[in-house]
Amino acid sequence: MGSEKEIPLDSSRIRLVPWGWSHGPNKGLVEVRPADSWTWGGVCAEHFDLRDADVVCRMLGYIWANDFYDTGKVYGEQGLAYMADLRCDGNESSLFDCSYAGWGIHGCQNGVVVCGTLMNRIRLIGGSGPNEGRVEVRPEDSMTWGTVCHNRFNMDDADVVCRMLGYPNATQVQNDAYFGQGTGPIYMDDLRCDGNETSLFSCSYAGWTIQDCDHGQDAGVVCRMIVSFSDSSRIRLVGGSGPNEGRVEVRPADSYRWGTVCHNGFDLKDAEVVCRILGYPNVYGVRLGAHFGRGTGPIYIEDLQCDGTESSLFNCSHKGWRVHDCDPWHDEDVGVVC
CATH class of the missing domain: 3.10.250.10 (SRCR-like domain)
Structure with a gap:
């Protein structure tokens, strides 16, 4: 299905391994593997920052990273790593799309990431920035992403989408696959949010995959960018x-x-x-x-x-x-x- 194009095998090439105090599915030593190998290796902590950690966590289904640590600074351990000098801008869908020194065996301090415990079930794809794009969602028990049909989709629905993603509200609804056609299932149709919900999944809709749409009707939104706070x-x-x-x-x-x-x-x-x-x-x-x-x-x-x-x-x-x-x-x- 098309979802394999959105998340190839990338999510199966990254994992968090329990280490030191970092026990739990959302925290651990970051390990990756090449596309053609099942041998795992670490990621160098040098230059690693919250933007890189965010990409790691999104690949694993979380919304963002809460923190990251250099194993050398914590316990002084050394390890072999595949990736060094990572420089993500934070918006990538895969760590392997970020700039890095190239696959190799590097001797360095490896990085530990702590992901937020809220799982990411909504995202914007195909926009010119992180605040806009085609609305994509996934079920609670699946990593297969799909789209939302634009039937009845309005600013109330868009406001809920944007707030879930950390923006104050929406500025535009873009229908008719404005940000490109999706390729997975069409999960939601006839959304009827009142605009005050904290989650799109609390709104009324026809039911998962109950729809009469095609991907030419995929809904998109533009969220208001945060400028500054008092x-x-x-x-x-x-x-x-x-x-x-x-x-x-x-x-x-x-x-x-x-x-x-x-x-x-x-x-x-x-x-x-x-x-x-x-x-x-x-x-x-x-x-x-x-x-x-x-x-x-x-x-x-x-x-x-x-x-x-x-x-x-x-x-x-x-x-x-x-x-x-x-x-x-x-x-x-x-x-x-x-």
Whole structure:
């Protein structure tokens, strides 16, 4: 079927192998194999970043990567790797489409990836950027991708698609296979979302593969690109008993992906800035050791050094986004009480 064209055998050529603390289907040492061999090898961690990790996780059916680690930095192990100097832009559907040094045997530190636990069941294909394309979906128990028929497909449906993919809303619906015809099953027809759903699969529709369409009627969308956020919309408190307390979570200016702040170096001056940016005049306490529960996603900030007078946490000194040596299990997530 056509789905074999969309996901050739690429997904069978990559795996996550349990290693060190990384036990679970969504985390482990990244291993790959050539198309003509069943001998597995690692991927060099040098130059490996979140964009490469995102591609790995999408190949394995997850929406994105939460984190990645260099095995050498964690435990000092060496290993043989097939791929080195990976440079993905993050939008590729396969790691093997990214730029890299070429297949070979490289002696280097291998990389560990932690994928988000939410499985990816929706994607946009054929657009000129990641925010647009033909809408493709797949069943919960299958990696075979298919399309959505444009019958009754409107902006309410498109808004739900875009929000699932991390965009605020849709700007356009493009019907009649505007982004090219798909090649797998036509899974959904007569979608009737009210626009408030968190998942397309919660909307009313005819039923899986119940349709009277052809691929000339594949639906497409254009999602609104994220331009920037005000600082106050980039920080939140989660897990507290009220809105004035909780685990501190932040996000970059160009992303909807939330992450946490490590408690190393975090003190009342940092907490004052957190509370002020959220509109609270005072801080009543700092809570260490994941007091409000462990977060998920990246650990974005460590060693914050605010002087307490800043109007934004993002004006304070710190190591740099995602630069940390904190517990990857989020046991060191910091919280505040405002």
